[in-house]
Amino acid sequence: LAKTTQPISMDSYEGQEVNITCSHNNIATNDYITWYQQFPSQGPRFIIQGYKTKVTNEVASLFIPADRKSSTLSLPRVSLSDTAVYYCLVGINTGTASKLTFGTGTRLQVTL
C-alpha cells in the first residue's frame, strides 16, 4: 500500500503563514482529501476538505493540483494555539477498493 507522506515537523513564528503538504500518489479517483488537527490527549479534529483546486474556510485553505497526487494545507497567520500535529486523510486505490489512509503526520511548533 502506497504511503501517504508528510514532513515530520515544521517550525513557525506566530503571525506567519504555514503550508503543509501531503503526497498521495495513488489517491482514489472519487475520494475527497481531508485534513485534521490533533492536540495531545485529544482525537483528530476536522479542519477542511476538498476534491480539487482550492477550498477555503474560516480557518484554513486547501490547495489541490489537477493531478491530485498531493495537497497543501495553508494556515494563515498561525498563533501559539495552532501548535499541534496535522494529518491528511485520503482514500488510496488498492485495486479492489478505496482504503482510508492517514498521512504520516506533521508536528507544527509555533513560537513567539
Add this chain to the structure above:
Amino acid sequence: EAGVAQSPRYKIIEKRQSVAFWCNPISGHATLYWYQQILGQGPKLLIQFQNNGVVDDSQLPKDRFSAERLKGVDSTLKIQPAKLEDSAVYLCASSLAGGLNSGNTIYFGEGSWLTVV
C-alpha cells in the same frame, strides 16, 4: 450537535487481561470506524461498520480483537487477551456514509487511552 462519545477515557490493565471500549456515534451516522493510534504515529483503521455490517476488518488482529455494532448504533471494541504492544489510543469515528467520496466527512471522538503493563 453531540459529537462521537467514547468511554472509558483511560484504562490501565495487566497483560493477558481483557478490556472493552464503547462508542456512541453522531446521531444518524450509518458508518462507524475504530482506529488504533500508537504514540507518535497516525491512526490505523481497525474496523469499519456500515450500519451493523462489517465493511473492512482487514487490519483487525482477530485472534485477540473483536468488535460489534449489533443494533447499528453504538459499538464495542474488545481486546482479549491484551499484549504490551496494544498500548495505544483507540479512536472511534463516524460519518453519514462510508469512505471519502462525495465530500463525506469523518468525525472523531476523544479516544480511549489504553496502557498495558
